[in-house]
Amino acid sequence: MAGPAEENDNEIDYSDYSKSYLLKRFYRDYLRPNLLEYVPVQVLHVIGALAGLVPPLLLRNLIDDAIPSANLGRIVTLSLWAFGAFTLIALIRFIRNYFGHRIAQKVVFDMRNDIYSHFQKLPLKFHDRKKTGELMSRIIxxxxVLQEFIHHGPEGFLEASTTISGVLAILFLMxxxxxxxxxxFTPVLVIFALTLIRRMHRAFxxxxxxxGKLNDRLEDNLAGMKIIKSFANEDYEMERFFKKNEEHYDARAAAIKYFSTLGPVSYFLNSFGLILTIGYGGYLVYQGSLTAGTVVAFYTYLIRFRAPILRMVQISQRLSRFFASTERFFSHLDIEPHIAETAGGFSKPRGEVKGKVAFEDVNFNYSDGETVLNDIDLVVEPKQTVALVGPSGAGKTTLVRLIPRLYDLNEGSVKVDDVDVQDWNLxxxxxxxxxxxxxxxxxxxxVTENISYGKPDVTRDExxxxxxxxxVEEFISDLPDGYETDIGQRGVKLSGGQKQRISIARALIQNPKILILDEATSSVDTYTEKLIQEAIDKVSRGRTTFTIAHRLSTITNADKILFVENGEICERGTFEELMDEKGQFYQFYQLQFEQLAETSG
Structure with a gap:
């Protein structure tokens, strides 16, 4: 097959393609640029394996020749040869390990940069349907797995195959x-190792x-600790965690059982060959048809023979994991971004952007096919404030996310300053x-790092x-290190209102012409809401502002209010106009204040 085929949402499926295609792709894109370093390291593996075949031959000469003849010079010469061989082996191992790991790390460094950069370019629709853990798994x-194989796969194959070939050649010559x-007993050893390693990998x-399930449970538990304690549900959560921990324990125990069995049993099976060598070899020495040095060398080679046999079996398993990881890597790397950044697209100096926004016959649905927005027509003039009101799931958030082109439309167009957002430089x-x-x-x-996120070169005065x-100044003095206070992961050390105000400051740092506020005052107390609303009133001046409002009391001064339901703009007008019409907005407004009155009462 020539290449991959696309599936839903442009995700590539490599599972039906030949392994040679993936291997060639991996070699072409990532291994070939490092070939000048990689090939010499592999040659060193072969040289090291050949050097490892020398000491048993030196031992045979020592036993059969130097010692019986009491030739001290010969003994010294053989010892120096042995010293040289072991020194060479040690030096080669150091060089190959250092450079082998470095090259593997360099290849994976490039791959990790590529996949992370690609995830940054993919649209929000992709991230909406992907779990964070899945994407983390691709990156980490x-x-x-690939890094381990790059270093240990070819290395293991070359070293093991050279050792096996060399040992067999020497043994047959002897x-x-x-x-x-x-x-x-070698075929029995190979069959046993293949069977056990397959089971071991399934167990692992x-x-x-x-x-993974244990980590998910732990992450969910720790993130929701406030809820757990507020419901006094510690015992229930401990029981759930203990269950997942036990499942992990049992799975780990099964894997360890196979892992612990492989070495001793393979050693036991290999020992039959050693026993036969001692017995039959001793008999041949007794008959005078074989020397004692040859039997000792023979025995030494057989001891060295078991490890490369097992290593070749393990390489076959590593290779299958390599291909599985390569498939997943390229399947994500080759997803075509629906929303591509256009380097040569329309742009204008920041000071010339007016902030006019227009929706023309807009229709939109997510990948499941359900219509979210239907026939949206809307024109918002520069510096106007538009409030979007309606029940949950009406499409309000989706509508405003089309303005910065976080999603692309199915039909129609969204324009900023009379230019389609698809034609703008993203x-x-x-x-x-x-x-x-x-x-x-x-x-x-x-705090400073978060506020300056949109403009890293910002000054402290800004x-x-x-x-x-x-x-933000209202609470900054209460923080231990002021603006340099570490706020923790996700701002865990701050209250909800404090986080919202930092978010508003972060939005302002790039001096936007269009401001989108999605229920920015929900889920906070009345005092904090007042502070946030004051901030919103200040920052909205001179900007085109879209406000998705949960509390309708905050939008009475909007230039235009849109009542959105089932993906359609059902009503539009000023607050007074909509209240006079006594339509859906009026009913929605009245219902909210009735609920507020009941709560207050």
């Missing part, structure tokens, strides 16, 4: 009948799956738009300026 686990008898796969477009979401993500780091606009 699969590439760790004595053919003794060789056949000594190796009679189950162990990895159980470990980076330029998004630099003029800022979003503050309901539960915005903060990165592990300091950080403070936008922090003041977003009412």
């Amino acid at each position: 686990d699969d590439l760790n 004595d053919v009948p003794l060789t056949l008898i000594a190796l009679s 796969r189950r162990n990895r799956e159980a470990k 980076r330029q477009l998004r630099r003029n738009i800022a979003m503050v979401m309901q539960d915005d993500y903060l990165f592990s780091g300091t 950080v403070i300026k936008y922090a003041l606009e977003a009412n």
Whole structure:
């Protein structure tokens, strides 16, 4: 087959393709650029394996010649040869290990950069349907498998095959009948090793799956500790964790059982060949048809023979894991981005962007085919504030996410300053738009680092300026290190309102012409809501602003209110106009205040 075929959402499936295709692709894209370093290292493996065949021959000469003749010079010469051989082997092992690991790390370094960069280019639709753990596995686990194989796969094959070939050649040259008898148990050893290693790898796969489930349970538990304690559900959660931990324990125990069995049993099977060598070899020495030195050398070679046999079996298993990881790697790397950044697309200087937004006959659905937005027509003039209101799942968030082209449309167009967003340079477009979401993500780091995220070269004065606009200064003095306080993963050390205000400051740092606020004041107390709303009122001035409102009291001054339901704009107008119409917005507004009155009462 010539190449991969596309599946749903442009994900490539390599499972039906030949392993030679993947091997050639891996070699072409990643191994060939490092070939000048990689090939000499592999040659060293062969030289090292050949050097390892020398000491038993020296031992035979020592026993059969130098010692019986009491030739001290010969003994010294053989000892020096042995010293030279062992020194060469040690030196080769150091060089090959150092450079082998370095080259493997370099290849995986390039692969990891490529796959991470590619994930950054893929649209939000891709990330919506993928679990974080799955993508982490592609970046970390699969590439760790590849790194191990790059270094130990060819190395193991060359060293093992050279050793096996060399040992067999020397043994047959020494004595053919003794060789056949000594190796009679080798087929049994190979069959046993193949069977056990297959079972061992299945057991380790189950162990990895159980470990993944245990990690998921642990991550979920620790992240939700406040909820667990508020419901006094510690015992229930411990029981769930203990169950997953026990499953991991059992899976690990099964894997360890096979792993612990392989070495001793293979040693036991190999020992039959050694016993036959001693017995039959001793008999041949007794008859005078074989020397004692030859039997000792023979015995030494047989001891060396078992390890490369097992290594060749293990390489076949490593190779299967290599191909599985390569398939998964390329299947993600070759996903074509639906939304590609256009380097030569439309752009204009930041100061000339007005902030006009227009939706024309917009229809949109996600990959499951269900219509989310239907026939949306809307024009928002520069510096206007538009509020989107409606029940959950109505399509409000999806609608505003089309403006920075986080998703591409099925039909129609979205325009910024009368230019289709698909024709804009993507980076330029998004630099003029800022979003503050309901539960915005903060990165592990300091307050300053989070505020300056959209503009890394920002000055401290600018950080403070936008922090003041977003009412961050109201709580910054309470933090132990002020702006340099580490806020923890996801901003865990801050309250919800504090995180929202930092998110607003972060949005302002790039001085956007279009501001999108997705329920920025929900899930906070009244005092914090007031502070956030004050910040929103300040930052909205002079900007085209889209506000998705949960609390309708916050949108009374909007230039335009849209009531969205089932993916359609059902009503539009000012607050007074919609209240006078006494339509769906009016009912929605009245229902919310009735609920508020009941709660207050």
